Amino acid sequence: xxxxxxxxxxxxxxxxxxxxxxxxxxxxxxAAETMLFAGxxxxxxxxxxxxxxxxxxxxxYLPIAITWANTFVLxxxxxxxxxxxxxxxxxxxxxxxxxxxxTTALGAGFLAIQGNEWIQLLRHGLTVAxxxxxxxxxxxxxxxxxxxxxxxxxxxGLTAYLLRQRFLAAALPALDLGxxxxxxxxxxxxxxxxxxxxx
Amino acid sequence: xxxxxxVDSSRLGPDNPTVPIATSRRSLILLLAxxxxxxxxxxxxxxxxxxxxxxxxxxxxxxLGRALHWSTLFMVAMPFVxxxxxxGYVGLAQRRALRRGPxxxxxxxxxxxxxxxxxxxxxx
Numbered sequence: 001x002x003x004x005x006x007x008x009x010x011x012x013x014x015x016x017x018x019x020x021x022x023x024x025x026x027x028x029x030x031a032a033e034t035m036l037f038a039g040x041x042x043x044x045x046x047x048x049x050x051x052x053x054x055x056x057x058x059x060x061y062l063p064i065a066i067t068w069a070n071t072f073v074l075x076x077x078x079x080x081x082x083x084x085x086x087x088x089x090x091x092x093x094x095x096x097x098x099x100x101x102x103t104t105a106l107g108a109g110f111l112a113i114q115g116n117e118w119i120q121l122l123r124h125g126l127t128v129a130x131x132x133x134x135x136x137x138x139x140x141x142x143x144x145x146x147x148x149x150x151x152x153x154x155x156x157g158l159t160a161y162l163l164r165q166r167f168l169a170a171a172l173p174a175l176d177l178g179x180x181x182x183x184x185x186x187x188x189x190x191x192x193x194x195x196x197x198x199x
Numbered sequence: 200x201x202x203x204x205x206v207d208s209s210r211l212g213p214d215n216p217t218v219p220i221a222t223s224r225r226s227l228i229l230l231l232a233x234x235x236x237x238x239x240x241x242x243x244x245x246x247x248x249x250x251x252x253x254x255x256x257x258x259x260x261x262x263l264g265r266a267l268h269w270s271t272l273f274m275v276a277m278p279f280v281x282x283x284x285x286x287g288y289v290g291l292a293q294r295r296a297l298r299r300g301p302x303x304x305x306x307x308x309x310x311x312x313x314x315x316x317x318x319x320x321x322x323x
Contacts, residue, residue, distance in 0.1 A: 019293075028285075031281045039274070045273065046266045
């Protein structure tokens with residue numbers, strides 16, 4: 001006699017989506033981020049191209065040479081990120097870990113150079129209180145730096161997870177999302193560098 | 200045994216590549232037509248980025264008017280660029296998935312020992 005009348009569901013066949021939910025969610029998030037930055041860049045364009053003299057009198061010029069170097073640092077980190085994903089896909093654990101640590105270090109290096117540049121500019125009087133030039137520069141670049149910081153923290157967490165995890169493939173979805181985010185931060189920087197620094 | 204999927208993949212794939220190629224040709228023609236239309240509309244866009252702003256700020260030679268004009272065009276274009284990129288990516292991924300054929304999260308049937316564990320218990 002049956003004491004339970006539980007009917008277990010049959011395993012159902014379901015087509016996997018072409019784009020995973022996590023990836024689609026991240027893309028929607030990045031779309032919102034893009035619109036946020038588009039609004040800020042649009043405002044900056046009005047301030048920048050609406051005046052004949054830029055930077056305003058008495059305000060410091062932005063350092064171009066060191067920022068070029070910093071741009072290459074960020075682009076190199078995007079490259080190492082891509083190579084890290086490739087290594088994970090191929091199952092090369094030491095190489096993947098090395099590349100992830102290198103990516104994180106390059107991202108942190110970018111932030112360190114940026115921070116040093118900010119300190120110099122603040123010393124030269126480029127503050128939020130000194131008008132739209134300082135406010136727009138610090139807000140735009142600062143917001144981007146926050147994004148890079150988030151990406152660096154993500155990579156630190158992922159590296160720690162990979163160190164504990166026995167199977168590399170387990171980290172692949174998170175690493176893939178991290179790569180998309182990292183590429184977004186690098187691509188956004190190229191736009192900001194062109195608009196804010198090169199003019 | 201063929202595994203059914205939510206999409207009909209029988210029309211696509213390496214055996215019958217004509218459908219995706221024809222679709223991609225149609226898409227390409229549509230894309231080219233769109234580029235031509237946008238290209239033709241550029242002079243009009245230059246004139247109408249923010250006509251009221253231009254008048255209010257002192258004409259075409261005023262830097263603030265020009266800045267507002269380009270900023271407006273940039274802001275108008277961005278949502279289309281963002282949505283277009285995401286839609287294009289999802290469309291490409293969908294097409295790639297169709298070419299790969301049915302891929303499901305179907306789990307193979309449980310083996311006998313597992314089935315016996317899951318079957319309704321009998322009372323003693």
